[in-house]
Amino acid sequence: MLVLHGAALAAPVPRAAGLDDALAAWDGVALHAFRRAPVAPAACAGPLSWRAASFCELVGAADAAGRFAPLCDTGRRGLGTFVHYSTTGVQKNAGDSVLPRATRMAVEYFFGAAPAWALREVRVPTSARDVEDADAAASAVLVGGGGLFYPANAHARQNVSGWQWPVHRAHLLGFEAPVFLFAVGWNAFRGQAEPPAAQWAAYLASLAALAARAHGGGYVTLRESYSLSAVAAQAPDLPLHYQSCATTLLATLQPCLASESLLRTPRAGAGGRGVLAVNLADDELGLRLGPPADQEAVLAALEAWLAGAHAAGWTVHVVLQATSDRRLLHRLQGTRAFPFETITFNANTRRRRGDGPQPSQRDWLQVVDYYRSVTVAASSRGHGVMIPFGLHVATISLVTHEKVRAFARDVGHPEWAVELAPARRLRGGPGLAEELTGVLDAIDANRSAVHAALVDAQRRLAAVAAANALRWAPAVVRRRRDLSTRESLEKRAARTTLRALEGRHAGADVYVLGSGRTLGFVDPAFFRGRVTVGVNQVNRHVRALTYLVRKDLEPHAFRDILAAAGNRTTHVVTRGHKGGQGWKNARTALTHFSAELDAGRIVVADHACHTQRCNGSRLEGLPPPGDRLVVSDSTITTAIHLAAHLGAARIIVCGHDLALLDGEANFGGYHDSATLAQSWALPRKSRRGSVTGRAAYAAWLSGDIGAINITHDTLVLRDLLQARYPGLLIYSLSPFLGLGLEGHRVGAPIGTPDVGEPIGTPDAYKVYDRLDRAHAYHDPNRSLEAALAPHLRRHYGARTGIRLVSLGCSLGHGVEAFADAGFDAYGVDVSGASIEQALQLGRGRRCATHGGAPACLQRASLTALPFADAFFEAGVSADVLEHLRPADVPRVVAEVSRVVRSLLFLRISTVPEGRKMSLDGAELTLHLTVNVSTHTKWWGKGGGGRAMLFTSTDVEAGDELVWHYGRDPRCTSALHPRGPGPPVLARPRRAAVAWLSALSEHSDRSYMNMHADVREAMTREALLH
Known part of the structure; x- marks a missing residue:
């Protein structure tokens, strides 16, 4: 049992960052407002709002200490304009038509006042102009609710943010008004494949941006414990709070909407027990139910259950919560085993009784009106259970997605959820039809108790919502004060x-x-x-x-x-x-x-x-x-x-x-x-x-x-x-x-080390500057970092402030790749001309969000890096160390080991340069560690470079293949996924750094696409900590 200031959930909730604090808001003061007898249902005249009785009116004298005074005072002073990003217009999913209105009703109810609403379509990319408009007039930016954290959508616009609100990270940070994410959800299916790397990186960068806003400028609330657990793991630095979907509060927000269908005494005869509404989602059936054979088994069990329910006196409605939800409908139409009604909700369609059409236009309020007439609603869609629950209608969660199971658990009644997928059901337990019949019969036999449980659970959810609104109120007050100051100044x-x-x-x-x-x-x-x-x-x-x-x-x-x-x-x-x-x-x-x-x-x-x-x-x-x-x-x-x-x-x-x-x-x-x-x-x-x-x-x-x-x-x-x-x-x-x-x-200012001797020769700075200008020595669009970035992003999750460095960053392409993946990206190169060109290309401008360095891109020698000890979490050096003089290698190894704390990805060429270059008529030798007398051994086993990086006990037998890779074509299979396995991650002697050595003259992109070594190696957690 999880005890919450004297209240308790009837089932344990998974621990997640921010969950305890959110649920701790359930207290006697807030609950007092919802202990009064419900208002007798009556026709809801006029537009629905909090006006029937706001939270601030109900809490009254019970708040003697004035705990909720900041919330209620905020409403009394006026809320100004709230920009609301949600679904707008006609929706294919009935829940998406009710959700935005319920969310706005919740804001009005708990603040005790109605702001001017500026509505924006959440799935349309947010532009800089949108941010400017909000900054000019908005008291707050409200986003949601709904399952917006869904990074598997294939639409290209989702690469902007990685989730269903396509807002660039810079725009998300740019809102001056507080940003409230209201009851959004993590909406991934069970067993769903990972999204593309770029999309996932964009999603994690969005979470990092939300974390950056967390101190007074951004608030994230999630609608189920399932979502809290998932997002807390993805973004440990992001404060999260529990907030049920606004649709679960409908009868609190407007008591005249409360249903009494469950309290009506059943009648004998056909249909006398009331209406049983059933909805089965059709999208992603393979992920929801399993292979086709399992899907057919579930449909057969549902048909058997509904036939038995009809025989027991229930009126069966097959509800098309979304226009595509037709698999169950088609099966029942084909077998004609019992009479049923089909309910459709989308606008400009028809309601059908059996096979006969009857015209019926339905807007969002008609969706609510329909569910008020239902006795028990069973659905595999979130809003198929949340909307009825919010109206005090009994619900059965048909579990094909974890969110509906989590909802039943969060309200304290896991017995109201039934798993449908055969592969996930308890072996040796009752059959699906039998279990569903048992749940329905239990509800039918305990109607008054179930109704009381619904009302009590909703009161507790409303108390949490009141505490969240109280948390948001100071940010609204500050923003309103700023807007007032701006207005006074403009006059x-x-x-x-x-x-x-x-x-x-x-x-x-x-x-x-x-x-x-x-x-x-x-x-x-x-x-x-x-x-x-x-x-x-x-x-x-x-x-x-x-x-x-x-x-x-x-x-x-x-x-x-x-x-x-x-x-x-x-x-x-x-x-x-x-x-x-x-x-x-x-x-x-x-x-x-x-x-x-x-x-x-x-x-x-x-x-x-x-x-x-x-x-x-x-x-x-x-x-x-x-x-x-x-x-x-x-x-x-x-x-x-x-x-x-x-x-x-x-x-x-x-x-x-x-x-x-x-x-x-x-x-x-x-x-x-x-x-x-x-x-x-x-x-x-x-x-x-x-x-x-x-x-x-x-x-x-x-x-x-x-x-x-x-x-x-x-x-x-x-x-x-x-x-x-x-x-x-x-x-x-x-x-x-x-x-x-x-x-x-x-x-130099205090704390800035002097730049040491340049790499290679005393004139290396000048040499590589001139090479870059004379021979375009550096490739502006080639980098190992671009291939590594998505793997590193997956490894570090949504952690913010991860500093990475490209050692020999050339024209900054790799630094940009790291920055695009949401890291604090730095680069150093011995060539000042390369750094200058990188800056001209607009690169290297997004570092230092969590720590200091003189510049994102710097001209510096690896022999004396201008960074503090363990300043970087990880580093990459590709085709750089071969340019060292052998005498410089110990100093470079010591410096790199000093500044990189955890991971270094190292690629060293072991062959002479592919083309000779000359300056002032003299041919240059650039791969200096190759062109020593024992160059074939120098970076190999027993060589001077190898000994400086590793102790003898660090190297395993398979590692020899890795070291020879690039010199011996016969060994290329060593890094192939179907070959002997990933390269060995060894410990350097100078620091707790994991080094991955992959010696190659292949291009970065083809190298990474051919071999899955990095991702495989990074799963070996014992070597990463």
Whole structure:
């Protein structure tokens, strides 16, 4: 028994993340609202809503402690507009026509108020414009209910998200309104094949996005314990809560809908016992019931059961819950063993009595009206039992899908579920027809008790729903407050808005001033008469600024800034504190600086948010022109975007150093104790321990704290702005500063290791740069990572924050493949030209959502990797290590073992390069570990490279075939699925890292398609932990 604050379910519920907390909401206060005698059924006049008696009206004095006051106060203040993503229009499945309306009724009932509903079709791809529209007006985004977590749909649009709401991960993160997933379900069939790898990766990335929204911006509720268990396993970091489908609450939401059919005294004679409605789903019958012989056996048993029920006085209805549910109907029509009625629900069809058609138009309310007339409803579809249950009609779950079994168990009555599939039924037990007859007879003999059990179970489900609504209410209040602030701001003079600044300095040179130490060596007089955009406290050095940009607005400190800056400076303030979602800064400006707003001295800028405060959303695109600025983790990006918005022809960035000068990150006087305390007083966790104050600030600049990558954001923004504003030039003044800096020491920020000697030769950086330019040495669309990504995604499930690295990333194709699979993807390469091209291709811009590194893509040597110990969960190195000088191999092995914690996929060529290349007339040797005197043994058994990677006890006999693969064509079958088996995963001596060695000169795609070694090897869990 699972005890829930004094209440208990009659059957155990599988443990799942978030389930206990959700069910713990069942308490006496909430239950009090549902203990009153049900309202006598009457005609439901007018549109159905909570108006008959809302939860807040019923809970009344029982809530003496005011626990539900936040919920009820939210409704009393008004809910504004809710965007509802659900099925719209005429549905082939009757349940899908009732579900959206019931969901909206539930929201209205528990909040005690009706929002303005903006309806969206959930299966139509959600666009950036949809997100913009919701951000402009929506108090909340409601999604569901229904079995939306169904990743097996073959439709191409499902590759967008991996589930039935085709919303891209970036759009899902972009909603500023809270996103409520209401009673959605995991809808996969038993024994269903896995979806395509790309679709599954997209689905897991969607779950990761929902997890990123979980702190105040996203709430996921699932409708059965079956779904909770499945999704909790897929996304351990995603908070989940139980919420039954709104259709199970219909009689609570509107008491006049409650059925009393079960309480009517049976009459003697034909049909006197009432209506038995039966529905058998026809889709995926092979998965539901098994092979054709089993399907026929089930149909025969159902016919025998229904014939017996008819003989016992039941009126039998065969219900087509979906238009395709006709197998049982056709069988009964063929045998004509007993009379029955056929009920269809879809619009513009007919209701049939026997073989005679009778016209009958049915909308969603008619579906409800029909089920109110039923005594017992038996169905294999979820809503075929949930809708009748919600109306207080007895139900029998015909189990062909785990969701209907789970529903019966969740409401405390597993005896109301009967397994249909012969292969899954208990051997030696009663036959199917006999078991169904026993369940029906038990209901018939205990009608009053069954009705009381239905009412009691619904009360408990309603109490859970009330607790979920209470959980959501604060997010709605915050969002309503933000929208009110936005509206108040828009009513003020036009000069207070960002649009007033658009094109104000068209064609001008605009200087963007950062806080770097180098700015302190520029005489402020240099900027006199120029258009300048500074950040934060830059006015402490350059006082006559044209614009000053900031992301925080503390009233007392800002008054001092206003006074120091003078009347010539326009202050541009982001509406969200620290650039986060919300309108805190805007409210502060309206409350404390109304006069300055009206005078145009302060402009509150709306913005697109790409910071850790915005669900980890990374900078990948610009907001619409004129509306908003970009905000990232550094104010410098907002300032650069503002310069482009002002109409600049040339943007010159000054003081954006990202380096230390004489050990200092900022010009003298930029920070004082107050400004440092404002952001850096609390300890920050960096890769090298906890830091505060100036050390924390320097670590932040270096990318050593959190998911911050300032260089990445600036470079991405530059490319985006130049694409939007053709001809715009953006350069940094800092690299050209030399005058006055003689004798000063420049160094990397704290926490950034120096780059070691390059791979191969002391001039390897230059060599590979020139090779790339002269010979197109790197292939932009070839990578082992692309083939590995789906296998790694399956292995790690929906875990978020998994950092992977491509060691020798070339043009970043593999890094993108990892990012597309939902990983934090990084890459390093010795060729700066390759990194530059990768960035030009738009790659390497989606890392660092859960940890710090200076950039997603970096020029670096494997001999000195700029990452902390065990920074990466897994790494890939393909066709790289053969380019090492043998003397460098120990250092590289040590470095890679240091930064990669769990898995390394290693491919090393053991043959000379396929084509010789030359520079300056000299032919180059690039496969250096091959061209040593014992090259045939060097990476093989007993060779120097082999010994550095493995201890002697790590290597098994079969591994020798793996090491010879690529040199000996006769051994290629060693990695084939029909061959001896997967390669050996061995332990390196320097770290707990699993190495997979597969030596090949084959192309990545054909190699992975030919061999299933990676997937097979990864199932050997003993070697992975």
